[in-house]
Amino acid sequence: MTSRSLASLADAAPTVFWTDRADAPPVTDPVPDGASADLVIVGGGFTGLWAAIQAKQDDPGADVLLLEGRHAGYGASGRNGGFLSESLTHGLGHGKARWPTEFPRLIELGRRNLAEIAKTVADHGIEADLRLVGKTTFALAPHHLGELESLAALHTSLGDRVTLLDADAARADVCSPTYLGGLRIHESGGLVDPAALLYGLVRLADALGVRRFDGSPVAGLRRSGSALRLSVGTGTVHAGRVLVATNAFPSPLRRIRPYVLPVYDHVLVTEPLSDAQWSSIGWAERQGLTDNGNQFHYYRPTADGRILWGGYDAIYHFGGRVDASYEQRDATHQLLARQFFATFPQLEGVRFTHRWGGVIDSTSRFTPIFGTAHGGRVAYAVGYTGLGVASSRFGARVALDLLRGAPSELTELAMVRRRGVPFPPEPLRWPVVALTRHQMIRADENGGRRGAWLRLLDHFGVGFDS
Structure with a gap:
């Protein structure tokens, strides 16, 4: 140096830089003990906000409650570089290699997704410096x-x-x-100003009647008869359905943690x-x-x-x-x-x-994973691997479709139906990640030639990336 x-x-x-400003939405109070809703969304970043907005647009009468562990913009949604990508598959080459039969459809869906983001920004006057x-x-x-x-x-x-x-x-x-x-x-x-986009989505969610609560991290999730109970710092929240959008933060749905x-x-x-x-x-x-x-x-x-x-x-x-x-x-x-x-x-x-x-x-496949739990009452979309500013809207749409329980054009995609390979548990995970990172550096220094370890990972369609 x-x-x-x-x-x-x-x-x-x-x-x-993005959140070093005075126009952030006010931080709300934590959720009160005993609160309940038709749909509870865990995570108030891009995925959670897009899910809340689309749920209210689908059904304006739905009772939607959004729980954020800290405050709007705290996580990756407010910290990223502000790039908007049409790709839902971590790049064209990766998408064509992994989902060749669905590749044209995934391209179309990615383009439509980005167009819908631009339309939302224009229709609702969100000043987010969005430039395609x-x-x-x-x-x-x-x-x-x-x-x-x-x-x-x-x-x-x-x-x-x-x-x-x-x-x-x-x-x-x-x-x-x-x-x-x-x-x-x-x-x-x-490109987009990610914090301005996030804050605009917060205000849109509020205008649509979404009930938001900051400072409400969810520590646990379990079934209770025909409903679901979420454990938060203030007590218990009851839900008919739950959408998990925690991404890199520890999920209350433990089964997805090995995949992230x-x-x-x-x-x-x-x-x-x-x-x-x-x-x-x-x-x-x-x-x-x-x-x-x-x-x-x-x-x-x-x-x-x-x-x-x-x-x-x-x-x-x-x-x-x-x-x-x-x-x-x-x-x-x-x-x-x-x-x-x-x-x-x-x-x-x-x-x-x-x-x-x-x-x-x-994730090991570089793209989000999707799925359901608790008899279809819980759905999740996590694992954007650095391209979530735009694809989070698509992920939210997939998770909402999964909660409906009826097949849709999105839930039938192989990318949605299969989760990929979980990462190994510790203490094995750390040396595997370190080895993979070392081999990626070595490949860059060696004319792009990938060694035996990277070729093995390529064969199984897995890896490590940001």
Whole structure:
């Protein structure tokens, strides 16, 4: 770590940039003992809010109660990079390989899902800086170029407008000496202010009559005759049906915990750049950017002219522990700062104003898992593996359909009917994750060639990602 890079972090507040604002919805009181509802949703992030909103839109007379363990925006929904993806399958290549017969349908559903998000934002006047500007993925190593060519062909076959960039074209678009080429995906996906979107959904849920309670973590869930009983800090809540949307946080439905791996991702945000600094980079379309390694960065501009820079280091803590103390990790933030200036040396001297981390709910198949419990009275959608800003709406729709108990176009999908492979229990889980992470780094350093361990995981369609 150079002294200059270290100095760039000296004034960075250990605070999430998106939620460092004054317009958050007021924190509500905890749920009272003995409360009851037709539908109780556990988790007040994107999945829980989309579920509550869609449940009330389906049936305005339904009594919907939403329980949030802390407050709106505390978890991943308020901490992410603000990328919107059409993909429901953690990328096109993964989706085509894992669900080849359903792949065209999954593409259509993903596009429809993103269009519905944009429509909700427009119809309800949610000012979330939503821009469907696509993204660019850059090649940082020679083997990335062939991978991007294959990805370009797949996008083109699906009707997407893409442009392959050689090194000169890539650097003309966004000026970095690290770029060897790139793939510009012009319209598929985009960017959003995630906290503004979340707060807008909170206010929409309130307007629809959803009863929300903050500070109400659910510790247990069991059947009680024809109903369900949820144990919270204030006592007991009774429900006809329950939708679990806890994601990376420990679920009251213990059967799904082995399928979810909590990993920590970290982010930096710069001070606003001057016009001259922006001119030195280019980046005229202000699209989202990523690089193409197994360990990759994601970065994007903010509405007030900063750069958000995150990713690369996915950190798993023994036992799958989720703890606020893990949100600040000096070694990772220093690594990110060094990598930022290697990518944009012309920005030497820029300082970071915010640094944070957050927990992501990864699964072995990189996509959410869905299912029911307690005779169909409980449904869940968890495990978005870093792409939940948009796909959480789809997950909420799937879980609501599952609670109805009747087949739908979504519940019949193989992606919904099968959960994938659980992670091994501790003490085996930690060394398996460490080995996998080490082998992914080694593959990046070895021209993309995947060793025997990664090839074995590929054969079974499992892995580890953020």
